[in-house]
Amino acid sequence: MSAPFDHPLPGISPAWQVVAGVALGVAGIACLLPRPRHRFIAVGTFLTFASAVVLGLFVATTFGGPSRESLDDRIYAGLFWLFASVAVSFSVVMVAQRNPARGAMAFAVSVLATCGLFLLLAAPFLMAATVVVYAGATIVTFLFVLMLSQGGGPSDENDRTREPLLGSVGGLGFAGLVLFSLYLGSPARGTADYPQPPEPVTAGEARVLREAGLNLRGENAAQARGELSRLQVVVGSADGPGTVQQRLRGVAGGRAVDLVHRAEVLREQVRQANEALDRAAAGDDARAKLTAAGDSAFVLSGAGELPARNVAGIGYLLYSEHLLAVELAGTLLLVATVGAVAVAGRRRQA
Amino acid sequence: MITPWHFLAVGAVLFGLGLVGFLTRRNLITAFLCAELMLQGVVLNLLAFGKMHGHLGGQVFALFILTVAACEAGLALALFLTLYRKHKTLDATEWQQAREGGLPETRDVDPLPAVAAADYPTLHPAGVRPAEEPLRV
Numbered sequence: 036m037s038a039p040f041d042h043p044l045p046g047i048s049p050a051w052q053v054v055a056g057v058a059l060g061v062a063g064i065a066c067l068l069p070r071p072r073h074r075f076i077a078v079g080t081f082l083t084f085a086s087a088v089v090l091g092l093f094v095a096t097t098f099g100g101p102s103r104e105s106l107d108d109r110i111y112a113g114l115f116w117l118f119a120s121v122a123v124s125f126s127v128v129m130v131a132q133r134n135p136a137r138g139a140m141a142f143a144v145s146v147l148a149t150c151g152l153f154l155l156l157a158a159p160f161l162m163a164a165t166v167v168v169y170a171g172a173t174i175v176t177f178l179f180v181l182m183l184s185q186g187g188g189p190s191d192e193n194d195r196t197r198e199p200l201l202g203s204v205g206g207l208g209f210a211g212l213v214l215f216s217l218y219l220g221s222p223a224r225g226t227a228d229y230p231q232p233p234e235p236v237t238a239g240e241a242r243v244l245r246e247a248g249l250n251l252r253g254e255n256a257a258q259a260r261g262e263l264s265r266l267q268v269v270v271g272s273a274d275g276p277g278t279v280q281q282r283l284r285g286v287a288g289g290r291a292v293d294l295v296h297r298a299e300v301l302r303e304q305v306r307q308a309n310e311a312l313d314r315a316a317a318g319d320d321a322r323a324k325l326t327a328a329g330d331s332a333f334v335l336s337g338a339g340e341l342p343a344r345n346v347a348g349i350g351y352l353l354y355s356e357h358l359l360a361v362e363l364a365g366t367l368l369l370v371a372t373v374g375a376v377a378v379a380g381r382r383r384q385a
Numbered sequence: 386m387i388t389p390w391h392f393l394a395v396g397a398v399l400f401g402l403g404l405v406g407f408l409t410r411r412n413l414i415t416a417f418l419c420a421e422l423m424l425q426g427v428v429l430n431l432l433a434f435g436k437m438h439g440h441l442g443g444q445v446f447a448l449f450i451l452t453v454a455a456c457e458a459g460l461a462l463a464l465f466l467t468l469y470r471k472h473k474t475l476d477a478t479e480w481q482q483a484r485e486g487g488l489p490e491t492r493d494v495d496p497l498p499a500v501a502a503a504d505y506p507t508l509h510p511a512g513v514r515p516a517e518e519p520l521r522v
Contacts, residue, residue, distance in 0.1 A: 068409055071495040090398070098390035108386050115387045119395045126399055126422055130406035135415050142418050149399070149425045156392065156432040158444050161451075165428075168451055173421065173458045177414055180462050184469045189497040192412040192476035197491065202409035210401025214394055221390050341439060349448065352441050364452045371456035379463035 052093040057211035060086035067131035068199040118151035248333025304328040392433035400426035
């Protein structure tokens with residue numbers, strides 16, 4: 036997409052594009068859902084494909100941002116459309132497939148395509164975890180259970196669906212509503228700005244913060260004082276705000292507010308570290324405060340970027356800010372295992 | 386250029402398709418896989434916003450969602466096995482006495498297509514027919 040252009044067909048407002056796409060999709064999927072008679076596969080496939088084309092054009096033209104026309108952008112866009120179309124089409128196959136084993140395989144392919152999208156969103160660890168947990172474990176377990184409990188041939192649960200038309204209207208109507216509200220809050224309607232590439236901490240500030248994070252370990256008081264004074268330039272001291280606050284104050288958005296807050300926290304920690312250095316020359320109290328300030332500075336240096344070392348970054352965040360949640364998740368896994376064994380463990384001896 | 390709104394749109398479509406499948410399908414396992422599809426759409430949303438803000442919190446939350454989904458899958462399969470042992474079917478309609486009060490009962494009107502036994506393929510037996518009498522050793 037070279038430039039954001041409004042609509043491919045002049046005069047068709049985005050609301051009607053969404054309505055047309057959803058209507059075609061409802062008709063297509065209602066034709067495709069399994070039933071004993073009057074199941075029109077060819078017509079349904081054509082209608083669903085038409086709906087995908089209409090909604091794809093709507094997304095491409097309404098949300099297309101300013102492009103730098105570089106090869107990277109084109110490759111990114113090509114990969115996005117490839118993964119997105121594979122994910123959506125195999126999801127349709129899974130929803131409309133009467134054979135549940137084939138539906139599970141279609142779901143596996145859809146999960147793989149969604150993992151491709153995860154990779155485009157700079158989440159390689161989550162991609163690997165999803166492939167292993169979903170496509171690896173969950174689907175294989177489901178297939179085992181299916182094979183244990185499926186007879187061959189047409190059966191009630193595979194060949195009938197409950198309220199196909201109303202169900203399609205409900206599900207796809209919801210998706211259409213979400214798409215339309217995305218349009219209402221998007222740059223196409225002027226109610227939001229294109230998200231700028233995040234650069235809340237400049238390169239100079241990031242260098243100062245990183246060096247402070249590495250060097251503030253409390254061994255050398257003079258060096259510590261030097262690092263602290265350099266930090267005070269960046270995040271401010273009792274005399275006035277630092278460069279971070281001066282640049283971001285008044286900038287709207289949660290990201291800027293969060294950064295200003297973190298800079299203020301670091302400012303307070305720098306003040307406390309200076310006080311601790313004044314009170315006891317080489318005591319442990321000073322070391323703890325200096326280390327705390329150094330850690331905050333290190334985290335702040337990478338603010339606004341997704342770290343290249345994705346696993347290390349997620350690990351640091353999990354075990355510092357979300358430690359309680361990690362422990363609770365482990366407990367939840369244990370309880371779920373115990374519950375699964377208790378529910379399905381033993382055959383009734385009767 | 387691909388903006389976060391593109392990913393949000395794909396997430397919404399995946400969620401909607403999962404919702405369609407979950408509402409309509411009667412096979413318990415297919416309905417559950419459609420619920421997992423809804424979770425995939427939600428995770429896409431979280432990751433898109435995480436990238437937009439340059440923060441790893443989206444990925445951390447998605448990791449917890451993955452954990453909960455795994456627990457949910459294990460427990461759901463245990464329940465499906467128990468239900469199958471009772472009525473020997475994976476049909477959700479078998480349990481419709483648990484439906485909401487005041488709703489009419491689901492009755493299947495159209496008969497299922499019958500599959501004749503002759504439809505199944507047969508193979509000619511391979512090899513030599515063994516001798517009728519056992520060998521005397």
